Amino acid sequence: MTRDADALIIGAGPAGAATAILLAQAGWQVILVEQHAYPRQKVCGECLTAGGLALLDELGVGAQVRERAGPELQHVGWTHGATTVTTDMPPCMDGPYRYGRALGRDHLDAMLADRAAATGVVRIQPAKVRTVRGLPGDFICEIDPLDAVHTTQRAVARIPMLRRVPVVIDAHGSWEGSPWQPSVTVPRSPRRGSDLFGFKASFEGARLPEGLLPVLAFRGGYGGMVMSDGGRLTLAGCIRRDILGRWRSRMSAASAGVAFERYLHHTCRELSGMLDGAHRIGPWLSVGPLRPGVRTPDPDGPFLVGNSAAETHPLIGEGISMALQSARLLAGRLHGQRPGSFDAEAYRLIHREVNAHWRDAFARRMHLAALYSQIAMHPALALPLTTVLRCWPPLLTRAARFAGKARPPIDRSPSIEVSHEHA
Numbered sequence: 001m002t003r004d005a006d007a008l009i010i011g012a013g014p015a016g017a018a019t020a021i022l023l024a025q026a027g028w029q030v031i032l033v034e035q036h037a038y039p040r041q042k043v044c045g046e047c048l049t050a051g052g053l054a055l056l057d058e059l060g061v062g063a064q065v066r067e068r069a070g071p072e073l074q075h076v077g078w079t080h081g082a083t084t085v086t087t088d089m090p091p092c093m094d095g096p097y098r099y100g101r102a103l104g105r106d107h108l109d110a111m112l113a114d115r116a117a118a119t120g121v122v123r124i125q126p127a128k129v130r131t132v133r134g135l136p137g138d139f140i141c142e143i144d145p146l147d148a149v150h151t152t153q154r155a156v157a158r159i160p161m162l163r164r165v166p167v168v169i170d171a172h173g174s175w176e177g178s179p180w181q182p183s184v185t186v187p188r189s190p191r192r193g194s195d196l197f198g199f200k201a202s203f204e205g206a207r208l209p210e211g212l213l214p215v216l217a218f219r220g221g222y223g224g225m226v227m228s229d230g231g232r233l234t235l236a237g238c239i240r241r242d243i244l245g246r247w248r249s250r251m252s253a254a255s256a257g258v259a260f261e262r263y264l265h266h267t268c269r270e271l272s273g274m275l276d277g278a279h280r281i282g283p284w285l286s287v288g289p290l291r292p293g294v295r296t297p298d299p300d301g302p303f304l305v306g307n308s309a310a311e312t313h314p315l316i317g318e319g320i321s322m323a324l325q326s327a328r329l330l331a332g333r334l335h336g337q338r339p340g341s342f343d344a345e346a347y348r349l350i351h352r353e354v355n356a357h358w359r360d361a362f363a364r365r366m367h368l369a370a371l372y373s374q375i376a377m378h379p380a381l382a383l384p385l386t387t388v389l390r391c392w393p394p395l396l397t398r399a400a401r402f403a404g405k406a407r408p409p410i411d412r413s414p415s416i417e418v419s420h421e422h423a
C-alpha cells in the first residue's frame with residue numbers, strides 16, 4: 001500500500017486546522033479530517049487574546065477575523081454577587097495588537113478550515129477517524145464518512161476508507177475519545193460532585209459596556225461574557241455537577257442549560273441588569289466533564305496538539321491561543337524533518353522535545369488558571385477578594401497580566417516559513 005499523504009490530522013478545531021496550514025505552507029501533503037460539517041457552534045467563550053490575533057495573521061486569516069470580530073477587549077471586570085469591579089485590561093506591548101477580541105466559533109473554525117483547504121490541504125468533512133494503528137513513520141487511519149463528504153479533492157462515497165501516512169497528529173479536543181487505541185485512551189474517571197460542566201449561549205439585545213470582559217465568580221462555578229461578532233453577547237461558564245444537580249432538582253422540567261442560566265441570575269445579581277431585555281439565540285450548549293491537565297502522549301503514537309495535549313480551566317480564556325501555539329510548536333519542529341523520513345527514534349525525540357517545550361511555556365499558566373478558578377468558585381475566597389478589588393482595582397489588571405492576557409505568542413522552535421499578514 002502506498003503512502004496517501006505526509007500527515008493526517010484528526011480534528012479541524014483551531015489546533016488541527018492551524019497545524020494543517022503550517023505544514024502545508026512548509027510543503028507537506030496533509031489530510032485534515034473533521035467529524036462535524038461547518039459552520040457549527042461550540043461551547044466556548046470565544047475570546048481571542050492579542051497574541052492569538054497575531055497568530056491568526058500568520059495563518060492567513062487575520063484580516064478576515066478582525067473584520068468580523070467584536071470590539072477590542074480593553075476592560076476587564078470581576079462580578080461577584082451584586083458587585084462588579086471594572087478596570088483596564090493589560091495591553092500586549094509586544095506584537096501588532098494591544099487587545100484581544102471575540103469571534104464566534106462557527107466563523108473562526110470555518111475560516112481556519114477553509115484556509116487550510118486553500119493552502120492545499122485535503123479536507124475530509126464530515127468524517128470521523130475511527131481508529132489509528134501502526135508504528136512511528138507508518139500509520140493506517142480508518143476514516144468513516146458521516147454524510148455526503150466534502151473533500152477538496154473529489155466526492156467520496158459514504159464507505160469507510162483507509163489512509164496510510166507516516167505522521168498522525170491528534171487534535172481531537174476534549175470531548176471525544178482518541179482513535180489511537182488503547183494506549184492514549186484516558187481511563188474513565190469516576191463521577192464526582194466536583195466535576196465541572198461547561199455551558200454556552202448567545203444573546204441579542206444585551207447591554208454589556210463596549211469592550212468589557214467581565215469574569216463571573218459564583219458558588220460552584222465561574223464564567224464570562226463578551227460582545228462577539230454581529231453584536232451577539234456570548235455567555236459561557238462552568239458549574240460543578242453537585243451544585244447544578246441540587247439547583248435543578250428544585251425546578252421542574254428545566255434543561256441543564258436553562259437551570260444554569262437561572263442559577264447565574266440567582267447568584268450574580270449584576271448579570272440580570274446586563275441581560276435585561278436580551279433574548280437568547282438558539283439553545284444552551286453543554287459539554288463535560290472538564291478534565292484540566294497535561295496529557296502524556298504515547299511516544300509511539302500520534303503527536304498531540306491543542307486540548308488533546310493539555311486542557312486548561314477556561315476562566316482565563318486562553319484555550320484557543322494555546323491551541324494555536326501548540327500547533328506552531330509541533331509544526332515548527334516537524335518542519336526540520338523531511339516528510340516520510342521518520343524512524344522510530346526521530347519520532348520519539350520530537351515527542352519529547354515538543355512536550356518539554358510546551359510544559360516550559362504553559363505549565364505555570366495552567367496552574368494559575370486552576371488557582372484562579374478555585375478562588376472564583378469558593379465564596380470564602382471570592383468574597384474577600386471582591387472587597388480587596390473594590391479598594392484596589394489595578395490588582396485585577398495584574399491578575400489578567402499574570403494569566404497571560406498581555407503575553408505575545410511563545411517562540412516557535414525551530415523556525416518555520418510562514419506568510420505574514422499584518423494590519
Ligand SMILES: Cc1cc2nc3c(=O)[nH]c(=O)nc-3n(C[C@H](O)[C@H](O)[C@H](O)COP(=O)(O)OP(=O)(O)OC[C@H]3O[C@@H](n4cnc5c(N)ncnc54)[C@H](O)[C@@H]3O)c2cc1C
Nearest residue numbers: 011013014015035045046047129173198306307314319320
Ligand atoms: C466553557 C468554556 C469556555 C471557554 N472559553 C474560551 C475563551 O473564551 N477563549 C479561549 O481561547 N478558549 C476558551 N475555551 C477553550 C477552547 O474552547 C479550547 O481550548 C479550544 O477549542 C481547543 O481547541 P482544539 O482545536 O484543541 O479542540 P477543539 O476546538 O475541541 O476541536 C477538536 C475538533 O476535533 C473534532 N474531532 C474529535 N474527534 C474526532 C475524530 N475522531 N474524527 C474527526 N474529528 C474529530 C471535533 O469535532 C472538533 O471539531 C473555553 C472552553 C470552555 C469549555
